[in-house]
Amino acid sequence: MNLAIHDLVQRFADPRSGAQATVLDGLELVTGDIQALVLVGPSGGGKSTLLRILAGLDVPAAGTVVFDGSPLPRDEQALIGYRRTVGTVFQAYNLFPHLTAMQNLLLPLVHVHGLTDAEARERVREPLERFGLAAHAHKRPAELSGGQKQRVAILRALVVRPRRLFLDEPTSALDPEMTGEVLDMIGELKTAGTQFVLVTHEMGFARRVADEIAFIADGECPALAPPAKFFTVCHEPRVVAFLERVQRG
Amino acid sequence: MPRWLAHLIVLALLAVACGWAFASLDMTWNWGIVWEYRQAFWKGWWMTLGLALAALLASSLIGLAAAVMLRSRFAILEAFARVYVELIRGTPLLVQLLVGWYVVAAALHVGTEYRAAVGVLVLALFSGAYTAEIFRGGLDAIPRAQVDSARAIGLTRWQAFRLVILPQAVRIVLPAVAGQLVSLIKDSSLLSVLSIGEFTFAARNVNSATYSTLESYLPLAAGYLALTLPLSALSRWLERRFRYEAA
Numbered sequence: 115m116n117l118a119i120h121d122l123v124q125r126f127a128d129p130r131s132g133a134q135a136t137v138l139d140g141l142e143l144v145t146g147d148i149q150a151l152v153l154v155g156p157s158g159g160g161k162s163t164l165l166r167i168l169a170g171l172d173v174p175a176a177g178t179v180v181f182d183g184s185p186l187p188r189d190e191q192a193l194i195g196y197r198r199t200v201g202t203v204f205q206a207y208n209l210f211p212h213l214t215a216m217q218n219l220l221l222p223l224v225h226v227h228g229l230t231d232a233e234a235r236e237r238v239r240e241p242l243e244r245f246g247l248a249a250h251a252h253k254r255p256a257e258l259s260g261g262q263k264q265r266v267a268i269l270r271a272l273v274v275r276p277r278r279l280f281l282d283e284p285t286s287a288l289d290p291e292m293t294g295e296v297l298d299m300i301g302e303l304k305t306a307g308t309q310f311v312l313v314t315h316e317m318g319f320a321r322r323v324a325d326e327i328a329f330i331a332d333g334e335c336p337a338l339a340p341p342a343k344f345f346t347v348c349h350e351p352r353v354v355a356f357l358e359r360v361q362r363g
Numbered sequence: 364m365p366r367w368l369a370h371l372i373v374l375a376l377l378a379v380a381c382g383w384a385f386a387s388l389d390m391t392w393n394w395g396i397v398w399e400y401r402q403a404f405w406k407g408w409w410m411t412l413g414l415a416l417a418a419l420l421a422s423s424l425i426g427l428a429a430a431v432m433l434r435s436r437f438a439i440l441e442a443f444a445r446v447y448v449e450l451i452r453g454t455p456l457l458v459q460l461l462v463g464w465y466v467v468a469a470a471l472h473v474g475t476e477y478r479a480a481v482g483v484l485v486l487a488l489f490s491g492a493y494t495a496e497i498f499r500g501g502l503d504a505i506p507r508a509q510v511d512s513a514r515a516i517g518l519t520r521w522q523a524f525r526l527v528i529l530p531q532a533v534r535i536v537l538p539a540v541a542g543q544l545v546s547l548i549k550d551s552s553l554l555s556v557l558s559i560g561e562f563t564f565a566a567r568n569v570n571s572a573t574y575s576t577l578e579s580y581l582p583l584a585a586g587y588l589a590l591t592l593p594l595s596a597l598s599r600w601l602e603r604r605f606r607y608e609a610a
Contacts, residue, residue, distance in 0.1 A: 171514060198517035207508035212530050212605075222516040225526060270516065 115182055115278060115309050117151065117168075119143040122177035124163050124333075137163045138174065139333035148325035150304055153313045155330040156356055161313045162282055164330060168311055169202040169280040181278075198226055201271025202280045206287040208267035209255040215266045216251040222274050238273050245269060245299060261292030265299050278309035286315060317360055321345060329353050390577070397578040400569040407565025408586045414483055414561055415548045415590065421487035422547060423540070426494025433499045444495065451492035456553050460485050464557050482554040490547040494540060501536035502528065534605045541598030545591045552587075562586055 124138040138160045145151055153161045166172040167179060170186060170193045179186040187193055209218050216238070223234035242248040245265055255263055264284050271279055281300065285293040297319050303310065304323045314320055320327055320341065327344040329337040329352070337350040345357065432444035451459065463485035464478070473481060505528050513523035552563035563583060570579035 169515065171511060194514075194517060194519060197515060202515035204508060204511060204515075207506055208512050210509065210512070210527055210531075212534065221526065222518075225522055226517040274516075 115145070115149070115151075116147050116180075117143065117145045117311075118178075118180040119164075119335075120178050120180075122164070122167070122179065123175045124160075124167065124172070125175050137333055138167075138177075141177070141330075141333060141335050143328055143335040143338060145326050145328075145338070149307065149309050150323050150325050151311045152320040152324035152327050153311065153330050154315070154317070154320055154327055154356075156359075159331040160333045161330045165280050165282045165311065165313050169200060170196040171202070198274070199277050200280060201268075201274065201276040201278075203264070203267045203271050203282065203284050205283045206260075206263075208270070209258075209263055211255050214252055214254055215247065215258065215262075218255075218266060219251075219270050219273055222270065227274055238269070241269055241273055259292060260288045261295045264288065264292075264296045268296070268299060268303075272303070272308070278311065279303070281310060281312040281314075283313050283315065315360075317345075317357075329356070331356070392578060393573070393575045394578055396573045397569060397575050397582070400565075400572070403565045403569055404562070404582055404586070407560060407562040408589075410479075410560055410565075411548070411551055411562035411586075412590060414479065414486070414554060414559070415551050417483045418486040418490060418547055418551065419544055421483065422490035422494055425487055425491030427498050429491060429495035430498030430502060433495060434502060447488075448492045448495050451489055452496075456486075456489050456550055457556060459489055460553060460556055478557055479554075479559050482557050482559050486547065486551060486554065489550065490543060493543050493546075497536050497539045497543060498532065500539075501532035504535050505531050537598060537602055537605070541594060541601075545594055548590050548594070549587055 119141060122138050122141040122143075123136070125134045125136050127133070128135055141160070141164065153164065155161055163172070167174050167186075168181075173188050173193070187196055209215070210221070213221065216235075219238045219242075220231065220234045223229045223237060224231060229237065239248075242251055247262065247265060247269065250258055250262055250266075255266075258266065268279070268281070268284065284300070285296050288296060293316070297316065300310070300312065300319075301323060312320075312323070322341075324341050326338060327341055328335050329344070329348075329350065331352050337344065337348050337353045339348055344353070348354070429444045429447060432440045433448070435441050435444075460482065464481055468477070468481045509527055509531070510523060513527040518526065551561060554561050555564035555567060558564065566579045566583040570576050573579065
């Protein structure tokens with residue numbers, strides 16, 4: 115994918131004071147033709163806000179986002195169409211708690227993509243096996259571990275055959291062991307050729323899967339580089355400070 | 364102690380207390396004459412069942428619609444729903460029934476054959492105002508993340524509401540709505556003021572014909588219990604059936 119973002123601005127009203135806070139402040143980001151883009155940076159720097167815009171969930175106050183030559187639409191009707199061509203996974207609470215894992219997987223296939231129930235079941239059978247989730251398909255989310263929930267959520271985004279995935283800190287609510295199983299799954303997606311944009315705090319993993327790493331801070335993207343360069347020869351002071359903090363922690 | 368035994372003991376105590384109270388009144392019962400009016404009771408009971416079912420269905424729909432309006436982005440819709448809820452909840456059902464029939468229905472030249480329909484409508488509007496607030500609370504309780512997830516998989520707003528939000532909200536509000544429906548069944552007794560031939564109206568007629576007050580009204584209590592107890596049991600069963608922990 116080629117991603118080109120120009121002069122992206124996003125503002126939110128503070129719920130208490132009502133004052134406008136600028137979360138993205140004229141962000142510029144132009145990638146090469148890559149498969150995996152990883153967004154890193156300090157909390158509150160605008161990573162998740164940017165990802166929500168890329169995923170078509172929020173409309174920016176100003177600026178343009180162009181994926182492979184097509185600009186993101188701004189009206190809700192066209193955005194629904196856009197969201198149907200991509201997949202998005204959040205930190206937590208992705209699954210619908212009143213439905214089983216299987217029903218969660220079938221819902222978009224049947225109600226959004228027009229498959230029959232039988233076709234949808236056939237579509238999810240093999241991926242459930244491959245990711246070791248077949249034995250849990252009949253369970254409700256409350257009966258699944260955090261890692262299983264996230265893997266089902268990723269699978270739900272995947273089985274509709276999206277052009278690309280957006281993953282917003284998919285492991286930050288998990289303990290280390292479960293983090294591992296989810297990252298392994300994402301690693302497999304990378305090997306299988308799936309395109310994705312990932313927000314993460316796992317620097318080791320970012321280094322392994324990213325084709326390019328974008329550093330997002332203060333509503334801007336002051337650094338964008340392939341991992342080898344990003345972790346060694348990047349001299350942007352905010353990146354240096356961030357990496358020092360992360361490595362200490 | 365098993366639950367059923369505990370219930371049995373409480374019921375036995377209640378029976379002893381009631382038995383003692385009635386015995387100390389030294390009453391002469393006159394069940395025979397009331398028995399002759401059993402058909403009137405029976406007809407009234409069925410009428411109440413029908414009226415309550417109709418009002419129950421209508422009030423659920425009205426309540427749900429009003430709840431959605433209460434949460435609307437459009438100020439005018441929100442205002443309509445808010446005025447409706449506060450006006451209805453703040454005034455007696457008796458007055459609403461009288462105004463509904465003698466003022467609104469009369470102004471619209473509604474024929475007397477539609478008396479029961481108007482009664483059901485007013486009752487549904489009355490109960491709907493309470494159901495609206497219950498539903499609003501249930502809808503508000505669904506986390507924002509669920510809406511995000513529903514949008515992320517490409518559902519339209521209506522699909523997200525129907526497939527994701529509503530099913531979860533219904534499970535949350537079930538106990539409260541069941542309580543409201545029990546109230547609705549008992550409140551239907553006020554339809555007797557419009558001379559609608561329901562259960563309470565029948566009991567009143569039997570009473571005025573036989574001058575046997577308690578013999579007329581005790582069967583009334585039993586008849587309402589026969590409607591409300593199954594509803595409570597059904598609600599408890601549904602609650603167990605749909606229980607799941609938030610994930």
